[in-house]
Amino acid sequence: MDQVEIEKLIKPLSASDGAGVKLKRSIGTHLIDYLDPFLMLDEFGSDNKDDYIGGFPAHPHRGIETVTYMLNGKFAHEDSTGAKGIMSPGDVQWMKTGSGIIHSEMPAMTEGKLHGFQLWINMPAKLKMNKPEYIYINSSEVNIHKDEDKKINVIAGKFGDAEGPVIGHNIEPIYFDVEIQKNKTFNFDLPLTHNSLIYLINGEINVGEKSHEKVNNSTLIILSKGKKLKISSLTKAKFLLISGKPIGEPIARGGPFVMNTKAEVLQAVKDYHNGTFVK
Numbered sequence: 001m002d003q004v005e006i007e008k009l010i011k012p013l014s015a016s017d018g019a020g021v022k023l024k025r026s027i028g029t030h031l032i033d034y035l036d037p038f039l040m041l042d043e044f045g046s047d048n049k050d051d052y053i054g055g056f057p058a059h060p061h062r063g064i065e066t067v068t069y070m071l072n073g074k075f076a077h078e079d080s081t082g083a084k085g086i087m088s089p090g091d092v093q094w095m096k097t098g099s100g101i102i103h104s105e106m107p108a109m110t111e112g113k114l115h116g117f118q119l120w121i122n123m124p125a126k127l128k129m130n131k132p133e134y135i136y137i138n139s140s141e142v143n144i145h146k147d148e149d150k151k152i153n154v155i156a157g158k159f160g161d162a163e164g165p166v167i168g169h170n171i172e173p174i175y176f177d178v179e180i181q182k183n184k185t186f187n188f189d190l191p192l193t194h195n196s197l198i199y200l201i202n203g204e205i206n207v208g209e210k211s212h213e214k215v216n217n218s219t220l221i222i223l224s225k226g227k228k229l230k231i232s233s234l235t236k237a238k239f240l241l242i243s244g245k246p247i248g249e250p251i252a253r254g255g256p257f258v259m260n261t262k263a264e265v266l267q268a269v270k271d272y273h274n275g276t277f278v279k
Contacts, residue, residue, distance in 0.1 A: 004190060004226035005208035008032070012043065012218055018105075019054030022046060026199065026220035028120070035195050035222060036246035037122045037171050039064060039258060043199070043218065045072070045115035052114045055106035060277055061097035062268045063128040063258045065121040067175070068093040068105070069155065069240075073114035079103030080278045083134040087116075090139025092155055094166060096123070098130040100268070100277045117199070117240065124170060124247050125260050131279070141165050149184040153177040157243070159188065171244035178231075179238045180205075186231040188241070196223040196243035203237025 010031050012024035021044055026032075028040035046052055055075075068075070070087045077093060078084040080102040087093055087108075095101065107114060123130075137155070143162040145152040152159050156166035157174030166173060172191070180186055180203075190196050197220060198207065204216035207223070208230060215221060216235075223229070231239075251258060254265035271277040 002227050003209055004196070004229040005210050005224045006212050006215075006221055007224045008222040009213065009215060010220040010222065012220060015042075017042070018056030018059075021054060021056065022051040024218055032220075032222070034122070034251065035197060036248065037244050038119060038195070038197070038242065039122050039251075039253075040118070040120035041197075041199065041220070041242075042118045043116075043201075044118070045113070047113045049107075049111050052107050053110070056104060057106070058102055058104040059256055060100060060102045060268075060272050061095075061256045062100045062277075063123055063264075064097055065123060066093075066095045066097065067119040067121065068095075068116060069119075069177070070116040073112060073116070074108040075114075075116070076106050076108040077103065079134060081132050081134050083136070085136055088139065090142060090153070092137035092142065094135040094137065096127075096130070096133040096135070098123070098128065098132045099279050100271065101132040102278060119242065120258075121171065121173075121244065122247050122249075122251065122258060125249055127170065128259060135166075137165050148181075150178060150180040150186060152179075171247070174241065174243040176241040177238075178241060180231070180233045180236070182233055182236045184233050186229075186233075188229045189227050190223075190229050190243055191245070192225060192227055193245050194243040195246055196229075196241070197221060198223065198231070199240040199242070201238040201240065203239075204234040205237050205239065206232040206234065
């Protein structure tokens, strides 16, 4: 179990959400429903404004955390906690929806390239009805490790002396944005307790020591449990490394609500429709 290898390769499915925003969904489909504690992973991005201009108008969430990471473009956020702001490249929005939040995410641009990711993280039962919490991480707060071979934006976890701003979290997350030069190697020790994945954004890489099929451009790589992660770049490449400790509780989904039982999901729907959703 020491060497981390590829467990499964998944090509994202084309989808749309919000008011018709086109995206690539890699977790939260029939190919992989979830990877505890991760419930959904979307890549959104286009040079065509018609693919994103509708944005994500006001909608509710309960029982999850949403992590939005911007690479290009700008998004305006506003929610029922009173939080609002403009996301710019390199910024992170880490929202703990808890008992309930209503928010909107709309493009703050009318042309140009929009590119980013949204990750849904499950919350344990003991935290699902907590007061919502909105954490905004400006790009200047994201520590960077840089050497001749690679550049790593550390959103959560630690690489070398660079530690991410997200600390003290129940799933002990690791979230790296890695850019690596051609024919170089990225090595990292993963916790044996965690479930881990790579999302290859562009380029071509090899993972582990075993031979595997070609891996390039917009591919979800589910990793085996192990400690020693080795990634070799066949071209210049960019990928996300995401890892977290499983929660191990029953999951009941109902659109934007993720609880432990169907009854709790139905209660969330009832609360939303009768105006008692936001505490």
